[in-house]
Amino acid sequence: MRNHPRDEAHVARCADCQARWGLAALDVDLDRVWSGVAAEAWASPVGRVERLAGRLLGSPGLARALVNTPSLVLSWILASALVLGIGVMVTRQTEQPWVALLAPALAGIAISYAYGPGVDPAWELSQTMAVSDRQVLLVRVFAVFGLNMVLGLVASLGAAQAVGITLGWLAPMAMVSALALAAATTAKSANVGVAIGLAGWAIAVLASGRGTEDAAAAVSRPALVPVYLAFALAGVGLTLWSMSGSRSTGGVTWR
Amino acid sequence: MAVIEVTAARNVEVQGLSQKFGRTEVLHGLDLEVGQGVFGLLGPNGAGKTTLLRTLATILRPGRGSVRLLGFDVTHAGEKRALRRRLGYLPQSLGYYPNFTVFEFIEYFALLKEMPSREVRPAVVRAIERVGLEEKAKSKLRTLSGGMLRRVGIAQAIVNEPDLLLLDEPTAGLDPEQRVGFRRLLREMGASGTVIVSTHLVEDVGAACTEVALMERGGILFRGAPDDLVARGEGSEVGDSPLERGYSSVLAAARV
Numbered sequence: 001m002r003n004h005p006r007d008e009a010h011v012a013r014c015a016d017c018q019a020r021w022g023l024a025a026l027d028v029d030l031d032r033v034w035s036g037v038a039a040e041a042w043a044s045p046v047g048r049v050e051r052l053a054g055r056l057l058g059s060p061g062l063a064r065a066l067v068n069t070p071s072l073v074l075s076w077i078l079a080s081a082l083v084l085g086i087g088v089m090v091t092r093q094t095e096q097p098w099v100a101l102l103a104p105a106l107a108g109i110a111i112s113y114a115y116g117p118g119v120d121p122a123w124e125l126s127q128t129m130a131v132s133d134r135q136v137l138l139v140r141v142f143a144v145f146g147l148n149m150v151l152g153l154v155a156s157l158g159a160a161q162a163v164g165i166t167l168g169w170l171a172p173m174a175m176v177s178a179l180a181l182a183a184a185t186t187a188k189s190a191n192v193g194v195a196i197g198l199a200g201w202a203i204a205v206l207a208s209g210r211g212t213e214d215a216a217a218a219v220s221r222p223a224l225v226p227v228y229l230a231f232a233l234a235g236v237g238l239t240l241w242s243m244s245g246s247r248s249t250g251g252v253t254w255r
Numbered sequence: 256m257a258v259i260e261v262t263a264a265r266n267v268e269v270q271g272l273s274q275k276f277g278r279t280e281v282l283h284g285l286d287l288e289v290g291q292g293v294f295g296l297l298g299p300n301g302a303g304k305t306t307l308l309r310t311l312a313t314i315l316r317p318g319r320g321s322v323r324l325l326g327f328d329v330t331h332a333g334e335k336r337a338l339r340r341r342l343g344y345l346p347q348s349l350g351y352y353p354n355f356t357v358f359e360f361i362e363y364f365a366l367l368k369e370m371p372s373r374e375v376r377p378a379v380v381r382a383i384e385r386v387g388l389e390e391k392a393k394s395k396l397r398t399l400s401g402g403m404l405r406r407v408g409i410a411q412a413i414v415n416e417p418d419l420l421l422l423d424e425p426t427a428g429l430d431p432e433q434r435v436g437f438r439r440l441l442r443e444m445g446a447s448g449t450v451i452v453s454t455h456l457v458e459d460v461g462a463a464c465t466e467v468a469l470m471e472r473g474g475i476l477f478r479g480a481p482d483d484l485v486a487r488g489e490g491s492e493v494g495d496s497p498l499e500r501g502y503s504s505v506l507a508a509a510r511v
Contacts, residue, residue: 032377039376042358042383042392060375061366068352068363121350125411128312129367130339244316 061131062139069140070119071110072147080106080148084155091159099159100169100220101205103152107145108176108197114144115181118190133243145177168220171228176201178235186242200231265290266419266449267311271320274306274473281306283473284320293445295464295481296453297502302470304453305347308423311451312344325418340369343417347424347453349408353397357388357407360396364411382410385440387433401428409437418448425452426459438463457498461485469505477505 004010004017011017047067054063070076083106087098115137117123127133149170179200184193208218267289274282282303296304309315310322313329325341327334351360361382365375383392386406391399396407405428412420422441426434434456441463444450454460460467461481469477469484477484481498488500493507 035377035380038380038389038392042356042380043362043376044356044359059369060372061369064363064366121352123350124309124314124346125344125349125364126367127314128339128342128344129364130336130369131367132336 057139059131059135061129062135065131065136066139066143069114069144071113071144072140076110076113077147077151080110080151084151085158088155088159096214097159099152099155103148103155103169104173104176105198105201107148107152107173108180108201109194110144110148111141111177112180112184112190112193112197114140116185116190116193117188118184118193134240137239137243141177141181145173149173168222171225171232172201172204172219174232175204175228175235178232178239180235182235182238182242185239204228266325267451268323269311269320270322272307272310272317272322273319274303274310274315275318276306281473282310282318285474287468287475289449289451289466291445291447291449292465293441293450293452293463295460295467296451296470297455297457297460297467298470299506301472303473304470305423306473307470308344308421308451308453309346311419312342312346312421313339338419340415341418342368343412343415343420345408345412345422345425347427349404351396351404351407353395355396356393357383357396357399357410358392360407361411361414365414368415370415378414378416379410382414385413386410387436402430402433405429406433409440413440413444416448417444420444420448420450422450422452424454426454426456434459457496457502461496461498469502471506471509476509 004014050063050067053066054060057063057066066072084099084102087102090096091098113119120126126136152169152173176197180193180197182193183196184190187193204224205219208221208224265288267287269285269287272282272285272287273280285303285307287307296307298304306315310317311324313324313335316330322329324338327338329335329338352363355363358379361379362375365379370378383389386409388403388406388410391403396404399407405425409422409425412422426437429437438459441450441452445463445465452459452464464481466479467477467481467484468475477487484501484505485497486501488494488497488502488504491500491504491507493503494500
């Protein structure tokens, strides 16, 4: 070993020297090692919700799109819960079912801000992805609607509402959500979606509440469910049509 | 003995493509076949370059005609999904999510391209290195300059090593040194796939493209090598460079 040269080229090919200097055979892809180190340093950790969503949906991309829904961020959820909480307190004091009136409106607003060119600055790029915009739409709308439904149900129970009124706003919620989504995607503006959704809900409340003091009960009547569902289906149809690639996108400014 | 004709694979096959916006026909019966290499699209504003790229990027459905990319029919949903996994696209105006970091933004689109999970993070690292943004990998996008954001856009377009890369004005906002690096990147990508780059900068075309097309009013006026475009400008005095003179000459001839 005394006569072995101590240069890099020799050490790299001499097993005795490597053993002597404590060097293992350098059979490592250093580029891969560096990539791994850099990824660990640069990447943000994946949250539990996203990991669970990825397993349930079978798509990490779809899960990432879901957790980045604007109306599913914690601050939004807390704000919705706060509004419904105020509705619960007012309901208990006035014995008017305010939760039944608030829940569909909140859902419509949340749906408008769930998806579409109005809320997605990278919308054009998103339309070229293997995870299609329809998949993202479906997952986000399902999640946002479901969350708002749960919040509304909890609020209704908290307000000690009658079961009929508790569940009666589900169909109106579907209608308002579908109208808001259709307007948001057609006009490429979340604000337009909010406006149309709330306007539609206001019209429904005022029209069905005429001649009665209990507008919430009037608007939740079972006889109106087919009407709500028909409008909801129309909204879904309009949404799907506006998303189809046959519509031109040139010259449109995303808002 | 049978003669076997070998033709280079055409990654882009467009036949009779027409696109309308309202009553305005933006593309008129356009035919285009592009194989491996870097293909430049030149043309004045309103020529239809962005509409063509959006159609190739599967954002717009073909109004009339047929489009086949990498052997896939873009009008079939299943084939479109498979195509998009091998596609990279940089739009002219790239929106971004201000609170995402550089790494998060590129990783997000790598996931949406359905890259295998294990390959995503190493691929994002490579893409960031290729555009020279290592020092900004953890920076929020809202803190970046316009040129840096453009490089982020390029990185997300190349993260999946696409077989078909579509770039709309990719060098907007890049300084000259960055443009040199970008042209090198284009040549690398073109060595193994098809790159179509739309640009107003004729020097980008001359330096990086193996072939160039000049569009106007929805059609292709010229197609050939950059040297052929230069040859068309011989004797012309309109333009500050040989390519510009060729560009101007072709347009002038078409407008007579």
